[in-house]
Amino acid sequence: MNLLSRFRKFSFWSWVWFILGALYFLIPLYATLRHSLRMERDVIGFRAYERAFADPSFLETFLLSNLLAVATIIASIILIVPTAYWIRLRVPEARRITEFITLLPFVVPAIILVFGLIRIYSSPIGIPFTGINLLQPLTTTKLGTYTLIVAGYMVLAMPYMYRSVDTGMRTVDIRTLTEAAQSLGASWFVIVTQVILPNIRSALLSGALLTFAIVVGEVTLASFLGVDAFGPYLFLLGQHRAYEPAALSFVTFLLTWFAMGLIQLVTGGQGQAAGAH
Amino acid sequence: MAQTSLRMPVIKTPSNLKNWLGVTPFFLFAILFLALPSIYLVQGSFLDQNDQFTFQNYKDLFTTPLIVDAFKLSIQISAVTAIVGGIFGFLLAYAITVGGLPRSLRSALITFSGVASNFAGVPLAFAFIATLGRRGFLTLLLKDTYGIDLYQSGFDLYSFAGLSAIYMFFQFPLMVLIMVPALDGLKREWREAAENLGASNLQYWTRIALPVLLPSILGAMILLFGNAFGAYATAYALTGGRLPIITIQIGAQIRGDVLHNPGLGYAMAMGMVIIMAISLAGYSWLQKISERWLR
Amino acid sequence: MAYLTLSKITKRYGDALVVDDFNLDMEKGEFVSFLGPSGCGKTTTLRMVAGFEIPTSGKIILSGDDITSKAPNQRNVGMIFQAYALFPNMTVAQNIGFGLRIRKEPESAVTQRVKEMISLINLEKHADKYPYQLSGGQQQRVALARALANRPQVLLLDEPLSALDAKIRVSLRNEIRAIQKTLGITAIFVTHDQEEALSISDRVVVMYDGKVEQLGTPSDIYNFPKTAFVANFVGTLNTANAEVVDPAKGLISVDGVQFGTTKDLKSMKKGDQVRMSIRPERFSFASEEKKENVLDCTIENITFLGSIVRIQVLIGNTKFYMDTFNNPFLELLKVGEKAQVTCSRQAVLVLDSPIEATSPQKDLLETDGILGSV
Numbered sequence: 001m002n003l004l005s006r007f008r009k010f011s012f013w014s015w016v017w018f019i020l021g022a023l024y025f026l027i028p029l030y031a032t033l034r035h036s037l038r039m040e041r042d043v044i045g046f047r048a049y050e051r052a053f054a055d056p057s058f059l060e061t062f063l064l065s066n067l068l069a070v071a072t073i074i075a076s077i078i079l080i081v082p083t084a085y086w087i088r089l090r091v092p093e094a095r096r097i098t099e100f101i102t103l104l105p106f107v108v109p110a111i112i113l114v115f116g117l118i119r120i121y122s123s124p125i126g127i128p129f130t131g132i133n134l135l136q137p138l139t140t141t142k143l144g145t146y147t148l149i150v151a152g153y154m155v156l157a158m159p160y161m162y163r164s165v166d167t168g169m170r171t172v173d174i175r176t177l178t179e180a181a182q183s184l185g186a187s188w189f190v191i192v193t194q195v196i197l198p199n200i201r202s203a204l205l206s207g208a209l210l211t212f213a214i215v216v217g218e219v220t221l222a223s224f225l226g227v228d229a230f231g232p233y234l235f236l237l238g239q240h241r242a243y244e245p246a247a248l249s250f251v252t253f254l255l256t257w258f259a260m261g262l263i264q265l266v267t268g269g270q271g272q273a274a275g276a277h
Numbered sequence: 278m279a280q281t282s283l284r285m286p287v288i289k290t291p292s293n294l295k296n297w298l299g300v301t302p303f304f305l306f307a308i309l310f311l312a313l314p315s316i317y318l319v320q321g322s323f324l325d326q327n328d329q330f331t332f333q334n335y336k337d338l339f340t341t342p343l344i345v346d347a348f349k350l351s352i353q354i355s356a357v358t359a360i361v362g363g364i365f366g367f368l369l370a371y372a373i374t375v376g377g378l379p380r381s382l383r384s385a386l387i388t389f390s391g392v393a394s395n396f397a398g399v400p401l402a403f404a405f406i407a408t409l410g411r412r413g414f415l416t417l418l419l420k421d422t423y424g425i426d427l428y429q430s431g432f433d434l435y436s437f438a439g440l441s442a443i444y445m446f447f448q449f450p451l452m453v454l455i456m457v458p459a460l461d462g463l464k465r466e467w468r469e470a471a472e473n474l475g476a477s478n479l480q481y482w483t484r485i486a487l488p489v490l491l492p493s494i495l496g497a498m499i500l501l502f503g504n505a506f507g508a509y510a511t512a513y514a515l516t517g518g519r520l521p522i523i524t525i526q527i528g529a530q531i532r533g534d535v536l537h538n539p540g541l542g543y544a545m546a547m548g549m550v551i552i553m554a555i556s557l558a559g560y561s562w563l564q565k566i567s568e569r570w571l572r
Numbered sequence: 573m574a575y576l577t578l579s580k581i582t583k584r585y586g587d588a589l590v591v592d593d594f595n596l597d598m599e600k601g602e603f604v605s606f607l608g609p610s611g612c613g614k615t616t617t618l619r620m621v622a623g624f625e626i627p628t629s630g631k632i633i634l635s636g637d638d639i640t641s642k643a644p645n646q647r648n649v650g651m652i653f654q655a656y657a658l659f660p661n662m663t664v665a666q667n668i669g670f671g672l673r674i675r676k677e678p679e680s681a682v683t684q685r686v687k688e689m690i691s692l693i694n695l696e697k698h699a700d701k702y703p704y705q706l707s708g709g710q711q712q713r714v715a716l717a718r719a720l721a722n723r724p725q726v727l728l729l730d731e732p733l734s735a736l737d738a739k740i741r742v743s744l745r746n747e748i749r750a751i752q753k754t755l756g757i758t759a760i761f762v763t764h765d766q767e768e769a770l771s772i773s774d775r776v777v778v779m780y781d782g783k784v785e786q787l788g789t790p791s792d793i794y795n796f797p798k799t800a801f802v803a804n805f806v807g808t809l810n811t812a813n814a815e816v817v818d819p820a821k822g823l824i825s826v827d828g829v830q831f832g833t834t835k836d837l838k839s840m841k842k843g844d845q846v847r848m849s850i851r852p853e854r855f856s857f858a859s860e861e862k863k864e865n866v867l868d869c870t871i872e873n874i875t876f877l878g879s880i881v882r883i884q885v886l887i888g889n890t891k892f893y894m895d896t897f898n899n900p901f902l903e904l905l906k907v908g909e910k911a912q913v914t915c916s917r918q919a920v921l922v923l924d925s926p927i928e929a930t931s932p933q934k935d936l937l938e939t940d941g942i943l944g945s946v
Contacts, residue, residue: 018372107550112315154306213395234403473650
C-alpha cells in the first residue's frame with residue numbers, strides 16, 4: 001500500500017516542474033504569436049506576415065542564408081565523412097587529436113572566431129619576408145567573404161557534424177562492412193556509394209538539419225563579416241518595425257521546430273542541442 | 278578492471294605517411310580556419326603598440342575597468358544561469374525520467390529542448406520583448422488584471438535579470454538534454470538494492486542517486502556556464518550593446534578599437550578563450566568520472 | 573510450522589496470468605531453487621517475496637509474520653541481483669556497510685561486521701576498491717556480503733551467476749552454497765540453468781508458464797519427473813511415441829518393440845497412446861546379469877564426449893541415445909554392428925502428456941544439462 005502512495009507523491013512534483021517549465025517556454029512563444037497577429041488594430045490578422053514576406057529584403061536575405069546553409073552542409077559532408085571514415089579504417093591514432101579539434105569550437109565561440117578570421121583574412125596572405133602574395137584578402141571580395149563565412153559556419157557546425165557521422169559509422173560498424181564488401185570484390189566507388197553513404201544516411205540528415213538550424217539563424221559571423229544574411233536582416237528589422245519581427249521570429253521558431261522534428265524522426269530518440277548564440 | 282581473458286590484439290594496418298595523407302584535408306581546414314585565427318589572436322595579445330613582445334596586455338586585463346567589469350558581469354550572468362538553469366533543468370529531466378510522467382511528455386520535452394536550445398539569438402530576444410518588454414503581453418496582463426506594475430517595482434527586461442531570464446530559454450533545455458541520458462543511466466537495481474537493504478526513498482537519493490549523478494550534474498552546469506559565457510547575439514539583440522558583457526565588448530573592439538590598444542583587445546579575447554578552455558577541461562574530466570559510474 | 577510459506581500466490585498483469593497458484597513451505601536453513609525457462613514466473617515469484625511486486629492474491633508468511641504487503645525496505649530479506657547492483661559511488665567496504673548504516677547501527681559495530689563479511693568472501697585486499705575496479709565474480713561476492721551483513725531472514729538470489737564466465741559460475745555457486753550452509757540461512761535461488769539448480773539445492777521447484785510443474789529433491793526431479801516438461805527440461809532425454817500393450821503387465825510398445833515399465837498402467841487400456849521416455853545413461857550393454865528389457869539394436873553413431881561416450885542406436889525403427897562411461901573397449905565397437913542393450917523397467921518413464929509428437933529426430937532432445945559441459 002505504501003508503494004502506491006509513494007508513487008503518487010512522485011508524480012505530483014513531477015507535474016509541478018513540468019507545468020512550470022511548460023509555462024516558461026510557451027508564454028514567450030504565445031506572446032510572440034499574439035503580437036504578430038495584431039498588426040491591424042483590434043483585428044487578429046496575418047497582416048504582419050504578409051508584409052514581412054512581401055519585403056524583398058526578406059526574400060534576398062532568407063535565400064542567401066539558405067544557400068549558405070546548403071553550401072556549409074555540402075562542404076562539411078565532403079570534408080568530414082571521408083575523414084571520419086579514414087580514421088576509423090586506417091588511422092585510428094588520429095582519432096584523439098581529431099576529436100580534440102572538434103571540441104575546439106566550443107572553446108572558440110563565434111565572436112572570437114570572427115575576430116580572428118577578420119584579422120587574418122583582411123590582409124593578404126603571403127610567404128613571409130618575400131613580396132609574394134599567395135592569397136588576396138578574402139574580405140575584400142564577395143566570393144572571398146562568402147568563402148570565409150561558409151568556412152566559419154563549418155567550424156561552428158563541425159562538432160555536431162563530426163559526432164553525428166562518427167556515431168553513425170560506429171553504430172553500423174563501418175569497418176567490418178567495408179572489409180566484407182572488399183572481400184566480395186567491391187571497388188572503392190561501390191563501397192562509398194553502396195556501403196558507406198546509405199548506412200550513415202540518418203546521421204548525415206541529422207547533422208545537416210542541425211547545421212541548417214545553426215546557419216539560418218546565425219548573426220555574429222554574418223554581421224561582422226558584412227554578409228547580408230537573414231540574421232542581421234532580422235535584427236535590423238527589429239530596430240524599425242514592431243510587428244513584422246514578431247511574425248518572422250515566430251516563423252523562425254516553426255522552422256526550427258520542423259527541422260528538429262525531422263531529426264527526431266530520422267534518429268528516433270535523442271534531441272540535439274546547438275547551444276547559445 | 279581485472280581482465281581474466283586474453284585481450285585480442287588490435288588489428289592495426291601499418292600506418293605510414295600515406296594513410297595520414299587521408300586526414301590532411303581536415304587538418305588543413307582546421308589549421309586555416311581554426312588554428313591560424315587563434316594563433317593570430319594569441320600572437321597579437323603579446324604585442325604592444327610598437328609591435329614589441331610584452332606581457333603588459335595580460336596585466337592590463339586586471340586593471341582596465343572596462344575589461345574587469347565586463348568579465349565580472351559575464352561570469353556573474355553565466356554562473357547564475359548555469360546554477361539556476363542547472364537546478365531547474367535537472368528537475369525537468371527528473372520529472373520526465375524517474376519522475377513518472379507519461380512517455381509522450383518525455384518525447385515532447387526532448388524534441389522541444391532540441392528546438393529551444395537552437396532558438397537563441399535575435400528571435401529569442403524579440404520573443405521576450407514581446408512578453409516582458411514595457412508593452413509586453415505578460416507585463417500588460419499583470420498590470421491590467423492583477424494590478425502588478427512590473428516596471429514600477431524596478432524590473433527591467435533590458436538588464437542583468439532580464440538577460441538571465443532570457444538565457445534560461447536555452448539553458449534549461451541544454452540541461453535537460455544532458456541529464457536525461459544520465460538519469461536513464463541510473464540502474465533500477467540500485468534503487469531496489471537500496472530498498473532491500475532498508476533505505477527509504479530519500480536515503481536512496483541522498484546516498485546513492487545524487488552522488489552518482491553529481492559528476493554529470495556538475496559537468497553539465499559547467500557546460501551551461503560556457504554556453505552562456507560565449508553568447509553574443511541574444512544580448513546584442515536585446516540591449517544593443519548597453520549591457521557590457523565581455524562578448525559585447527569584444528564585438529565593440531572588433532568594430533573599432535575602443536580600447537585604442539589592439540594588443541589589449543586580443544588579450545581580452547584570449548582571456549575569454551582561457552576561461553572557456555578551463556570550463557571545457559572541467560567538463561571533460563567530470564564526464565570521464567560519470568561515465569565510469571553510469572556505464 | 574514452516575519458516576517461510578508461500579500460499580496460493582498468484583500474480584496477474586492485466587489479462588496475463590504470470591504466476592498461478594504457487595505454494596511452497598520452506599524450513600529454516602533450506603536452500604530451494606526455482607528452475608525454469610525465461611518467462612515461467614520464477615523471478616516474479618522471487619520479487620514478490622522481496623516486496624518489489626505485490627501478489628494479486630495469496631499470502632507470504634515469514635517466521636510467523638504476514639509480509640505479503642509490506643514495503644521492500646521493511647522486510648528483512650536480502651536480495652542478490654543478476655547485474656550485481658553494487659552502488660558505484662561506494663567502495664566495497666562502504667557497500668557492505670550500507671544496510672547497517674541505514675539502520676543507524678553504531679559505527680564500531682558496522683566496521684566490525686564489514687570486516688567479518690569481507691573475510692567471509694575473501695576480498696580483504698579489495699576493501700577500498702570501487703565496483704568498476706572489480707571483476708564480475710568479485711562484484712557478485714561483494715553483493716552477497718552486502719546482503720548478508722544485514723542478517724536477513726531469507727536470502728533471495730535472482731540468477732546471480734548468469735552474467736559470469738562458465739568457470740567462475742561453478743566455483744561461485746559452490747562458494748554461495750558453502751556460505752549458506754555455514755550461516756544456516758534460508759535461501760531461494762532462481763535460475764534457468766538446471767545444472768546449477770540440481771547441484772546445490774536441497775529442493776527444486778520446476779516452473780513453467782506460471783505454474784509449478786514439480787517440487788522435489790534434485791534426485792526426484794531428475795530420476796522421477798512427473799510431467800513431460802520436467803522430463804524434457806531437466807537433463808537429456810530420449811522420448812518416443814508408444815502404445816500400451818498390456819496394462820496389467822506394464823508393457824508398452826515403441827513402434828513394435830516392447831518395453832517393460834514399472835509405471836502403473838492399470839488405469840489405461842490396451843491401445844492407448846502414450847509418450848515414453850528414458851534417460852540415455854540408463855541404457856547399458858546386455859550382459860549375463862541384466863535380464864530386464866533386453867533389446868536388439870544397430871549401432872548408428874558413436875560420439876566421444878570426454879568422460880562419456882554417446883552412442884546412437886536404432887532399436888526397431890526408433891533412434892535412441894545411449895550414454896556410457898568412457899571405456900577403451902568401446903573403441904572396438906563399429907558403426908553398423910548389431911548389439912544388445914538393456915535398461916531397467918524402472919528407467920522407462922511413461923508420460924501421457926498432451927505434447928504433440930514431433931519428428932523422430934526432434935524426439936531426441938538435448939538440453940545443456942550435465943552432459944552439456946562435457
